[in-house]
Every structure is written in C-alpha cells, then in structure tokens.
Amino acid sequence: MTLWIAILLIVVALIGGVALGFFIARKYMMNYLKENPPINEQMLRMMMMQMGQKPSQKKINQMMAQMNKVQDKPAKKK
Template sequence: MLYVLVGILALAAGVALGFFIARKYMMDYLKKNPPINEQMLRMMMMQMGQKPSQKKINQMMSQMNKQFDKK
C-alpha cells in the first residue's frame, strides 16, 4: 500500500516538474526565435495589397512584442 502511494506521488511530481521545465524552455525559445519577424510581416502585408512602410512594420512588431510579454 505504501509503495503504491509513493509511486503515485513520484509520478505526479515528475509530471508537474516536467510540465514546468517544458513550459520554461518553450517560453525562452520563443523569446529568442519569435514566430514572425519583420521580413515575414512585410511579405504578408504585400500579399494583402498594402505597401508596408518601415514605420508601420515597427508599430506592428512592437504591438506583437507587447502582447507576447503580457503572456
């Protein structure tokens, strides 16, 4: 009975620890390698028929960074 309880507690602790380590790793990875960069944003705007100015791209990137930092 005691071995089963210890096993269940160890499994729960391992799952929780693994989740938090994986979450921290992914947050650091996304901060270093953002999913959308300026070049991608420029290409998306051109495909939508807009002529992207550097000011507009900078505004959109700063908004995206603020949104990412909130999470």
C-alpha cells in the same frame, strides 16, 4: 501496510514527475520564443525594405499566407 506505502510513493512520484516535466517544458518554450520570436507583418515589412523592395500590403499578405501554409504542412503529416 508496506504495499500501500509503496503504491502511494509511486503515485506521488508520477504526479511529481508530470508536474516537474510540465514546468521544465514551459520554461524551455518561453526561452525559445524569447530568442526566436515568430515572424509577423512588421518584421516582413522591414525585411523587404532592407532588400530594397517596396513592401505593399498585398505582397506582405501573400508572404504571410505562404509562410503559414509551409508551417501547417508538417503538422498535418503527423
């Protein structure tokens, strides 16, 4: 009888740990994205204007493509 209780407690602890870990990771990522939002075309346009450049759509598209290419490289190595 005590063996079944021990097995049940282990299974419940594992499920609880997985659920708790999921919610902690979710909260961490939500806070991270709130503090460091991903860059978009509007942000690039503002950065270029602040640097004294006239932001054309072609330049913005090139910069976005380059940034996406750089972000995808480390993911492919894994």
